Amino acid sequence: MKWSVPSFRRVAPLLVLALSACSNPSTTPLLVDSELGQPLANTQRSGENVLDRQRDLASKPPVQHRVTNSARGHAPAAVKARNPLGDQPVQLNFVDADIQAVVRALSRATGQQFLVDPRVKGNLTLVSEGQVPAHQAYDMLLAALRMQGFSVVDVGGVAQVVPEADAKLLGGPIYSAGSSGMQTRTFRLQYENAVNLIPVLRPIVSPNNPINAYPGNNSIVITDYAENLARVAQIISGIDTPSAIDTDVVMVQNGIAVDIAAMVSELLETQGADQTQKINVIGDPRSNSIIIRSGSPERTELARNLIYKLDNAQSNPSNMHVxxxxxxxxxxxxxxxxxxxxxxxxxxxxxxxxxxxxxxxxxxxxxxxxxNAQNSSGTPxxxxxxxxxxxxxxSTPSTSGTSTExxxxxxxxxxxxxxxxxxxxxxxxxxxxxxxxxxxxxxxxxxxRRAQVVIESLIVEVGEDDATEFGVQWQAGNLAGKGGFGGVNLGGSGVNSTPTSKTSIDVLPKGLNVGLVNGTVDIPGIGKVLDLKVLARALKSKGGTNVLSTPNLLTLDNEAASIFVGQTIPFVTGSYVTGGGGTSNNPFQTVQREEVGLKLNVRPQISEGGTVKLDIYQEVSTVDTRASVDAGTVTNKRAIDTSILLDDGQIMVLGGLLQDGYSQSNDAVPWLSDIPGLGALFRNEKRSVNKTNLMVFLRPYIIRDSGAGRSITLNRYEFMRRAQGGLQPEHSWAMPDVQAPQLPSVEKAIPGAPRAVIRAVPVSGGAQR
Structure with missing residues (x-):
C-alpha cells in the first residue's frame, strides 16, 4: 500500500496516538503536523515551553556513563540517557505499515536516533495486545526487522538499519552483557581445538554472519545477534571442558612393577572405541611403581585393586629368576x-x-x-x-678379520x-x-625399543665433454723394383700392414676422412697395399652425462649398515708360464676383481635432542669407456668419508666436485710443421674441454614407532607400483597381449598392523618375567 504525503499527514496523528496511549491521556505528548518535518531529536512537544524544557534539563543531575574494557554503550543504556518518555508504556498497532514510517514513530517513542539505509524497503506488522514499555517496543522492532532480513547496528549512539549481509561490515559494538542487536564476540577456548569446533557451531550461527577460528591463541570470533551469541556461549561452555582423565600412582612393595604392569594392561585392555573404557598402565623401574591413566575413576579403581592383589609376598621365595x-x-x-x-x-x-x-x-x-692349460693332466x-x-x-685355509668367537x-x-x-x-x-x-x-x-634411521642419499653428477681434432697424413713410394717409401701418420693408424689384409685401409678414425689413392704399392715382406697419397681428417665430438642415484638404507640406532649396487669387474694383474712336465707349458694369469658401482656404508647415532650423528663412507665408481690404455680398463672413482650431525628430516650436502678442465695436444713433423701456411699440412691438433659437477646430499629420518615406519614403507611401495604400471607392454594386433608383473595394491599386500600382546608365562619355582 503506497501512501502520498497528504494522506500520511492525515493519518500521522492517529499513529502517534496509538503509540502514546497510556493511563493518563492528559499528559501524553502528541505529534502535530507542523512537527513532522523537524528532526526527531529536536521536536518540541505541544503545550511545553522551550524555557521550561531548558530549566528542567539544567535541574537534572548529569548522567554518569560507565566505561567497560571491551564494550561500547549498548542500546538500553542509550535509551535511558536520551529517552524523554523514559519507560512510559506504549501500545503498538502497526499493520502492514511502511518500515521507514514505523522507525520514525518508534524513534519518537524511545528517543533512539535511527539512520535507515536506502535499500531498506518494505512493510511490516508490529502489534501489541496491551501497553508495553518503550525499551520492549524497541526490542520488538529489532526482532521484526530481523525477520524481514534487516539488522540494526548501534554505531556511536546511532542505530543504523541496514541489510543483514552488511551488518558485519559496520563498526558495531563488541559484546557486552544486556546489549542487543548485531554484535561481535570472541571466545577463547581452553581445552578444545577452535578449528575443530567450527563445523559444530556453523549451523547455529545465521547463514549471513561470519564465524572464524584463529589458531594462534585458539579463539573463535563470531558476529551475530546478541541473543544468539548468548546461546552460542552456553554451548561452547558445555563443550569446552576438560576430558575425564583419572590418574594414579601405585607403589609396588613385593613384586616387580614392570612385570605387574604388563599383566594388568593385558587384562584390562579393551578394543572398543569408548574413551571411558581405555586405560594405560605403565611400570616405572626407577621407583618400582605403576602409573595408571584411565578415562573414568571406576577403571582406575579396578586397576588399583588388581595391582594390590598381584603384589603379594611369595610364601616360598626363590633366588632363581627368568x-x-x-x-x-x-x-x-x-x-x-x-x-x-x-x-x-x-x-x-x-x-x-x-x-x-x-x-x-x-x-x-x-x-x-x-x-689355462694345454691339457687337463697335471694342471695346477x-x-x-x-x-x-x-x-x-x-678351498685353502683362511683367516677371518671378523671372527666370531x-x-x-x-x-x-x-x-x-x-x-x-x-x-x-x-x-x-x-x-x-x-x-x-x-x-x-x-x-x-x-x-x-631402539629407534631406527632411514637414510636417503642423493648423488647427482652432470658432465660435459667437447673435443676437436684435425690432422693430415702423407704417403709416397715407388717400389716396382727398387725405390723409396715414406709417409707421415699423425692421429691415425694409416695403412694396415698385416699380411692377411694387404689391400685394405685400416679402420679409419672417426670424423671426416678425405684422401687420394693411386693404385697399390708392393712392399717387400708385406705385399701389396693401397698407395695412399694423402689423407685429411677432421673430428669434433661432444658428449654429456647426467646421473642421479638415490640409495636408501634403513638401520638401527648405533648399528653399522652398508649397501652396494654395481658389478665386480676382473682386472689382469699378471701372467706367467709354468712348466707342466716334458715340453708342455702352462700359461697362468692372475686376475683381481674390483667392485664398480655405488657403495654406501653408514652408522647413525641418535641423540636425546633428536639430532643424528652419521659416520659415512660413500663411493661411486664407473668404468670409463672413452679412455683406453694398454694396461686395461680405466675406472673413475669418487668417495667421501666423513662424520656429520643433522636434525631429523634435514637435508645436507656432504660434498662434491666442481671440475672445469681444458687440454690441448699437437703432433707435428719437425721443421716441416714450422713452415708458415704449409706447416698446417704436417700437423695434427687436438683440443678438448671437459666439465664435471658432482654433488652428494643426505637426509635422515628417525623412526621411533611402527606408524612412522609404515608411512615411509607405503610411500616407497606406491612409488614402485606406479613405476611398474608405466612400463606395461602396449597393445599389438600381431601378438597376444601380455601383462607384465606388478605389485598388488597396498590393501592386499600389507596386512593391518597387528595388536602387540605380551602374555605372562608362569614360571614354577618363583621365577618371574
Whole structure:
C-alpha cells in the first residue's frame, strides 16, 4: 500500500496516538503536523515551553556513563540517557505499515536516533495486545526487522538499519552483557581445538554472519545477534571442558612393577572405541611403581585393586629368576651386566659393525687365480677369494678379520650368577632378592625399543665433454723394383700392414676422412697395399652425462649398515708360464676383481635432542669407456668419508666436485710443421674441454614407532607400483597381449598392523618375567 504525503499527514496523528496511549491521556505528548518535518531529536512537544524544557534539563543531575574494557554503550543504556518518555508504556498497532514510517514513530517513542539505509524497503506488522514499555517496543522492532532480513547496528549512539549481509561490515559494538542487536564476540577456548569446533557451531550461527577460528591463541570470533551469541556461549561452555582423565600412582612393595604392569594392561585392555573404557598402565623401574591413566575413576579403581592383589609376598621365595627381554639381545646384555658387576671390560668381544666401519675405505677387492692349460693332466689350479670386509674364504685355509668367537655369556660375581639363553632371548639370574631388584631396574632401562634411521642419499653428477681434432697424413713410394717409401701418420693408424689384409685401409678414425689413392704399392715382406697419397681428417665430438642415484638404507640406532649396487669387474694383474712336465707349458694369469658401482656404508647415532650423528663412507665408481690404455680398463672413482650431525628430516650436502678442465695436444713433423701456411699440412691438433659437477646430499629420518615406519614403507611401495604400471607392454594386433608383473595394491599386500600382546608365562619355582 503506497501512501502520498497528504494522506500520511492525515493519518500521522492517529499513529502517534496509538503509540502514546497510556493511563493518563492528559499528559501524553502528541505529534502535530507542523512537527513532522523537524528532526526527531529536536521536536518540541505541544503545550511545553522551550524555557521550561531548558530549566528542567539544567535541574537534572548529569548522567554518569560507565566505561567497560571491551564494550561500547549498548542500546538500553542509550535509551535511558536520551529517552524523554523514559519507560512510559506504549501500545503498538502497526499493520502492514511502511518500515521507514514505523522507525520514525518508534524513534519518537524511545528517543533512539535511527539512520535507515536506502535499500531498506518494505512493510511490516508490529502489534501489541496491551501497553508495553518503550525499551520492549524497541526490542520488538529489532526482532521484526530481523525477520524481514534487516539488522540494526548501534554505531556511536546511532542505530543504523541496514541489510543483514552488511551488518558485519559496520563498526558495531563488541559484546557486552544486556546489549542487543548485531554484535561481535570472541571466545577463547581452553581445552578444545577452535578449528575443530567450527563445523559444530556453523549451523547455529545465521547463514549471513561470519564465524572464524584463529589458531594462534585458539579463539573463535563470531558476529551475530546478541541473543544468539548468548546461546552460542552456553554451548561452547558445555563443550569446552576438560576430558575425564583419572590418574594414579601405585607403589609396588613385593613384586616387580614392570612385570605387574604388563599383566594388568593385558587384562584390562579393551578394543572398543569408548574413551571411558581405555586405560594405560605403565611400570616405572626407577621407583618400582605403576602409573595408571584411565578415562573414568571406576577403571582406575579396578586397576588399583588388581595391582594390590598381584603384589603379594611369595610364601616360598626363590633366588632363581627368568627375565624375558623384549628388545635387547640377551648375549650382549649379559656382557654389559658382567662389566657392571665385575668392573672389567670384555676386550675379547668383537664388534662386527665396528669392523665394517673400519673397512669402509677398503676397495672390496676379490683376488682369484685362473689357469689355462694345454691339457687337463697335471694342471695346477688354485683359488682364493677375499671379501670386502677382510674375510677370506676358499678351498685353502683362511683367516677371518671378523671372527666370531664363542663368547662366554655365563658368569658369577658378587653372589650373582647370570646366564644368557640366546634361543629364547632370556636372562637366567640367580641372586638375592634385594640385589635382583637392583639388577632388574638396570635391565628394564636397557631393554628399550631402539629407534631406527632411514637414510636417503642423493648423488647427482652432470658432465660435459667437447673435443676437436684435425690432422693430415702423407704417403709416397715407388717400389716396382727398387725405390723409396715414406709417409707421415699423425692421429691415425694409416695403412694396415698385416699380411692377411694387404689391400685394405685400416679402420679409419672417426670424423671426416678425405684422401687420394693411386693404385697399390708392393712392399717387400708385406705385399701389396693401397698407395695412399694423402689423407685429411677432421673430428669434433661432444658428449654429456647426467646421473642421479638415490640409495636408501634403513638401520638401527648405533648399528653399522652398508649397501652396494654395481658389478665386480676382473682386472689382469699378471701372467706367467709354468712348466707342466716334458715340453708342455702352462700359461697362468692372475686376475683381481674390483667392485664398480655405488657403495654406501653408514652408522647413525641418535641423540636425546633428536639430532643424528652419521659416520659415512660413500663411493661411486664407473668404468670409463672413452679412455683406453694398454694396461686395461680405466675406472673413475669418487668417495667421501666423513662424520656429520643433522636434525631429523634435514637435508645436507656432504660434498662434491666442481671440475672445469681444458687440454690441448699437437703432433707435428719437425721443421716441416714450422713452415708458415704449409706447416698446417704436417700437423695434427687436438683440443678438448671437459666439465664435471658432482654433488652428494643426505637426509635422515628417525623412526621411533611402527606408524612412522609404515608411512615411509607405503610411500616407497606406491612409488614402485606406479613405476611398474608405466612400463606395461602396449597393445599389438600381431601378438597376444601380455601383462607384465606388478605389485598388488597396498590393501592386499600389507596386512593391518597387528595388536602387540605380551602374555605372562608362569614360571614354577618363583621365577618371574
Amino acid at each position: 627375565v624375558y627381554l623384549r628388545n635387547a639381545q640377551a648375549s650382549k646384555l649379559a656382557q654389559s651386566l658382567r662389566g657392571l658387576l665385575t668392573g672389567e671390560s670384555d676386550s675379547g668381544v668383537s664388534d662386527d659393525a665396528r669392523g665394517k666401519l673400519s673397512a669402509m675405505g677398503g676397495n672390496g677387492k676379490n683376488t682369484q687365480g685362473t689357469s 689350479t688354485g683359488s682364493g677369494v677375499q671379501s670386502g670386509y677382510g674375510q677370506t674364504t676358499g 664363542n663368547q662366554d655369556t655365563a658368569f658369577s660375581a658378587g653372589g650373582v650368577t647370570i646366564q644368557a639363553d640366546a634361543t629364547t632371548n632370556t636372562l637366567l639370574i640367580s641372586a638375592p632378592d634385594p640385589l635382583y631388584r637392583n639388577l632388574r631396574e638396570v635391565i628394564d632401562m636397557l631393554d628399550q
